[in-house]
Amino acid sequence: MKTNRRDLLKLGVAAGAAALGPLRVGAQETSGPLMRSIPSSDVRIPAVGLGSWITFNVGDDPVLLASCADVMEAFFAAGGTVIDSSPMYGSSQATIGYGLEKLNRSDDVFAADKVWTRDSDAGASQLELSRSRWGVPDFDLAQVHNLLAWEPHLETLFAMKQAGSLLHVGITTSHGRRHGEMEAIMGSQPIDFVQLTYNPVDREAEERLLPMARERGIAVLVNRPFRGGSLADHLAREPLPDWATDIGASSWAQIILKYILSHSAVTCAIPATTRIDHVQENVRAASDPLPDEAMRQRIADHIRSV
Amino acid sequence: MNEWLSYRLSDFVMFSARVYERQIELYNREFAGLQILALCLAVTMIWICLRRPTLANRIVPVILGLGWLWVAWSFLWRRYAEINLLAEYAAIAFALEGAAFLVLALRKRGVAVQLPSASMSSLALAVIALPLFFYPLIAPLTGSPIAAAEFFLMTPDPTALGTLAILAFSGTRLRWLLMIAPTLWCALSAAMLWTLDLPSSRVLAAALPVVLILAVVRGLRRTSAASSP
């Protein structure tokens, strides 16, 4: 029987799981994307993942399902593993399931999903439905989406983690919403992950949430790195600055992602895309060199000025 | 920060323009041929209204009722709900509207449509012809595949707009109630599709107030005619 990362983690062998890595290509960490450790489990994941809001909500359209699977194939081939979804994203979970089955990657993915229901008692059943859509044995991460009914849902998720059917527990927000409540939860609950919006324009998280995550050993997933695409679209009209080469960036998207990843509290950014070239470019951004403090300031100033 | 103020309409639109158009294409392919039937029904409806007004009182609500039920099940429930969480609720509203039309068909006066035949103004003509006959042209005229054409009695937007146009010429007092669901749908759909830059949203957004104003003006005229000595 194949022993994978999930089995080891369930047995509580975090170090062994970390050594095995989250994916096949994880074995060749030197040539793959930059990896980051999840503080609470020591599991290492690539620093750029894949979101699925809008981009993977394609219904039963065979043409678009196939093109999403192509994006996933390029993502895995580039060394990516972390995929994020939610029951709120229409058919995205089923699209991911389709891609994982087609590519035979169900054991390799770091599956991050969410609980999104007002019904306090429906968390476990919703997660089970989501799991069956993904076609994975378990989720690596389950997050309470937008803090909706977070108290009962966290209780459910912690119980699942305790029972070994879930590896990590988290909470999410976006667009800078409800940071005060996030902070309170981060300070009082033993969560493994937070997910929030962070990019060179939306920097509110730098004030309290990111420092707190670092302090308390909470991994950070970054959503909306391109502000839903509008930031990347806006910058596409601007010439790439000369200093982009100093940080090994060949596009605005890579400058943005490198800015995000250069914050020491950030574990992984999860841009969404419908394009193979974009997914490759995004995963490639998880590489050294990353901007230092002076360069970070320069990036933020420059982007704000355009 | 007031959390609700931080939301924009685009935050609720969970699919892309391409996905929406592809869903229409797949739907048209799945029910290929029904578009012709839908057009024939639209022609029949107008013909009956002009030539057999008494018959129209019952036939029009039957066609509209079946059309709304069909759109509710075949498009909103089975297809659109896959990519749009709101579509499930919309399907229920469309089904209720369809049922209401069918119940109305049982009444003697039905929806009492009176199209002003000879003197039909060009505005009135346009208001009716656009959703019933010209809506399918929007896709090919704006660079989308003809397969993505939307038909009255097949997809929700032209069905709701066409229903409003017909109700604008109806004499039944219940028309104001019957106009609620199509009005809400047109406004919601126009707003959603506008965020995706879909050309049909511009047409829908422009036509909706025109139809509503026409309905109000005709309503006022009818009231003043009834109260004149």
Ligand SMILES: NC(=O)c1ccc[n+]([C@@H]2O[C@H](COP(=O)([O-])OP(=O)(O)OC[C@H]3O[C@@H](n4cnc5c(N)ncnc54)[C@H](OP(=O)(O)O)[C@@H]3O)[C@@H](O)[C@H]2O)c1
């Ligand atoms: N509350 C929450 O939990 C929450 C909220 C928001 C988001 N999220 C998660 O975070 C993920 C990311 O956020 P998002 O999807 O809203 O926004 P995003 O990742 O900032 O933007 C996605 C858009 O960026 C474009 N893009 C991607 N790579 C690009 C590149 N290399 N160059 C130029 N454009 C590029 C894509 O267009 P193309 O298709 O053309 O590449 C896509 O339309 C979501 O998919 C979701 O999984 C969670």
